[in-house]
Amino acid sequence: MMPTTSAAPSSSPAAPIRETVRVELGDRSYDILIGTGLLDDPAAWAGLPKAQTAMIVTNTTVGPLYAARLQAALVPHYARVLTVELPDGEAFKDAATLERIYAALLGATCDRKTVLFALGGGVVGDMTGFAAACYMRGVPFVQVPTTLLSQVDSSVGGKTAINHPLGKNMIGAFYQPVRVICDLDTLDTLPERELSAGLAEVIKYGPIADADFLAWIEANIEPLRARDKTALAQAVKRSCQIKAQVVGCDERESGLRAILNFGHTFGHAIEAGLGYGEWLHGEAVGCGMVMAADLSARLGLMPAEFVARVRGLCERAGLPVVGPALGAERYLQLMQIDKKSEGGEIRFVVIDRLGSARMQGAPEAMVREVLAAHCAA
Amino acid sequence: MMPTTSAAPSSSPAAPIRETVRVELGDRSYDILIGTGLLDDPAAWAGLPKAQTAMIVTNTTVGPLYAARLQAALVPHYARVLTVELPDGEAFKDAATLERIYAALLGATCDRKTVLFALGGGVVGDMTGFAAACYMRGVPFVQVPTTLLSQVDSSVGGKTAINHPLGKNMIGAFYQPVRVICDLDTLDTLPERELSAGLAEVIKYGPIADADFLAWIEANIEPLRARDKTALAQAVKRSCQIKAQVVGCDERESGLRAILNFGHTFGHAIEAGLGYGEWLHGEAVGCGMVMAADLSARLGLMPAEFVARVRGLCERAGLPVVGPALGAERYLQLMQIDKKSEGGEIRFVVIDRLGSARMQGAPEAMVREVLAAHCAA
Helix, strand or coil: CCCCCCCCCCCCCCCCEEEEEEECCCCCCCCEECCCCCCHHHHHHHCCCCCEEEEEECCCCCHHHHHHHHEEEEEEECEEEEEEECCCCCHHHHHHHHHHHHHCCCCCEEEEEEECEEECCCCHHHHHHHHHEECCCCCCCCCCCCCHHHHHCCCCCCEEEEECCCEEEEEEEEEECCCCEEHHHHHHHHHHHHHHHHHHHHHHHHHHCHHHHHHHHHHHHHHHHCCHHHHHHHHHHHHHHHEEEEEEEHHCCCCHHHHHCCCCCHHHHHHHHHCCCCCHHHHHHHHHHHHHHHHHHHCCCCCCCHHHHHHHHHHHHHCCCCCCCCCHHHHHHHHHHHCCCEECCCCEEEEEEEEEEEEEECCCHHHHHHHHEEEEC | CCCCCCCCCCCCCCCCCCEEEEECCCCCCCEEEEEEEHHHHHHCCCCCCCCCCEHHHHHHHHHHHHHHHHHHHHHHCCCCEEEEEEEECHHHHHHHHHHHHHHHHCCCCCCCCCCCEECCCCHHHHHHHHHHHHHCCCCCCCEECCCHHHHHHHCCCEEEEEECCCCCEEEEEEEECCEEEEHHHHHHCHHHHHHHHHHHHHHHHHHHHHHHHHHHHHHHHHHHHCCCHHHHHHHHHHHHEEEEHHHHHHCCCCHHHHHHCCCCHHHHHHHHHHCCCCHHHHHHHHHHHHHHHHHHHHHCCCCCCHHHHHHHHHHHCCCCECCCCHHHHHHHHHHHHHCEEHHHHHHEEEEEEEEEEEEEECHHHHHHHHHHEEECC
């Protein structure tokens, strides 16, 4: 264990870490660069699509920290580098904020070659990606995720979206970035709570795809929480590899890809029920994984020990493991409208053996038992 | 010549016409069915994607005429057939109207298998296609175009979009329908002016791709304006074939496909300058083609006779051939923001020989000459 506290903002003291994960999607394939000091490494920014204009999309929290350095990295490649700063938070992942990106692009007469750069977490990435998918029917975009959650989750796989008053991520597109650049140094400024939320998605990849990785996370949860760069690089790399493999087999989520939503059906209900932004997405997913693990056990697929193991690891990661007291009716109603509900039946991602997941329906009575066991009264 | 006036709404008196044009786009290939009486022919509606719910998107003009018959055609295949009626007109092709489609879908708890049916002209088709592209990141949709323009143009090629206050079709997606069903009988209720607007796009395919087709249109312009079904079937079929061939070579408009925009750079400026909806899209394109033909002549690519020929045919089709008096500065400014402007240079689709088009820049002074020659003072 080698805890690293905040390095000087523009350099990394140790030997730089350089990892690459390739996402294979035919002519939409791209690289995920993972490392330290990437914002200041010219090699990371070479070879991107050429254009007159680059537009950095960021938010009021991340912009002041990193936009100037990204700007400096892009100036050698684009005649104009513009920045649009959005309000920070899931509550602003909506049509009105999306419109601000369009207005900035059109106001600056940006053409269809303009390259967008998403500098921030999942909300910035989802909105920038969706804006890129739709602006003039598609312009290239680059993800520069600055949260652990977006580095291991939303930056991989091309799912972009905004929320709708009637449901989360209801309006969006499958649209791939041309590159993802994960500078691990940006995680130094991440609040503790958001680091934990990111770890929820890291943990997820264990039960659904890799029992050894689950054991590795259990052995390395302290270095990860202490932001040890070597541990983080390994966690981000393995998470991206697993997600890239799943997405490569099922880009448009017709089947296999749904396993990435382990914990998400319960989790989305928590987020929607409390109002977006009350719990962080990763927190809701962490708690949702505990519920989904319990459902797997009640369905007879996994032993009771598995539930304790998932709950224990989530707790050590600093995640909440007791759902809010929304009432079972409200949970069921919210899960019904969730987009994984097809033809009226609620389907869940369940674990059928360690490292393997599948979609399955469950009797409503059993879902109520799970909710009763894991939600506050 | 066999003029056919409005047939009984639910049947066609003559032997039914059946033509099919295949659009080859790999796993996004689809058929365009062209014929009479298709709304009432069960064969036209068989084999579409299965789902619990079908949603007909139409407008307040077309809905009362044909929605009930489309509903009847779909009821055997879907447990629920819902309808959402939008206000009619280009002025409503915006984010607010798009939101009405999303609200209808979410309000009815429509899932990600829901099939959308666009019943109407280009505006309904563009908005329904874009809504289908984005709703839950993509649901299937079927085009049922009821105007000549949408049958020969917007129903083929997967370009969907809405307008933005700062530009036409600026926000959209390339998204293919699973089928297009062109019932020629629906053209019986089309206002004269809209029939002419559709003929503008039919005429377009001659100069850019098929000299023989241009001659055929010149020989058949009266039967076409009289809505002779045999002539219309031929015009729609050949137009769709040409467009399908171009789109098949260049789905995402990286090069060749741009030739389909012959007349559109000038045309979009007319539409935007007057305010969307003042002139019909096809009217603006018709007038724009005369200007683009003149530009081709001034560039030395075509003889002066060609300009007279395009203008003459547009006049016989009932189209305006003199542009509105916006002033040259305004025209140039509007063409600058048009999405075919890349890196600041305005590029035009020009004809280099009959049946062949290419993209080319032109000196500003020459563009001003064209505007002076073809616009009202």
